[in-house]
Amino acid sequence: MARSSSGIVAGLTVAALAAVGFLAFQAHANVPDSLGKPSGTVSAKASAPKTPKAAKKDPNALPVPSGTGERVVYSLGTDRVWLVGAGNKVKRTFKVTPGTVDPTVGSYAVTSRTGLTPGSDGTQIEHVVRFTQVSSIAIGFSAAVDGTTEAPDPGKKLGGIRAARADGDAMWAFATVGAKVVVIK
Helix, strand or coil: CHHHHHHHHHHHHHHHHHHHHHHHHHHHHCCCCCCCCCCCCCCCCCCCCCCCHHHHHCCCCCCCCCCCCCEEEEECCCCEEEEECHHHCEEEEEECECCCCCCCCEEEECCEEEEEEECCCCCEEEEEEEEEEECCEEEEEEEECCCCCCCCCCCCCCCEEEECHHHHHHHHHHCCCCCEEEEEC
């Protein structure tokens, strides 16, 4: 009896698989050729020029809501900086390592610069470009002289936004006192 019930189960399984295979073949054979292809009619809205998808996903692309004119743009969400020159042209973009205290979203101006100094974390830093304070903690861009860009000690309140040395050099040359800094999400 056990043999005959296992034979029945095996037979039913084979029949079920054959039925599923047949239905899949039938569904594939009946798909219209136009499915998934654009139609021949175009609405006025659809005929407007579109931004290429690559530009939308490019992490180096300057975010649209980032102000106007020559400026430094700092994104809190992507930890990226753009140095934007005349004509809204990006001169340079680079990743940064934020401090533990973030500035609020808004527009600022560079308030002071220091060529070489010890950072709040004790690391020797250069090309310090400060633009605001949060609860008496200076917020600004800098580069570690030893080239490190590790994340700061989360137990300390630090406002230094660290960049690689070459990026710090570019920031130093670009962002003089009074230069505009725009902080975005």
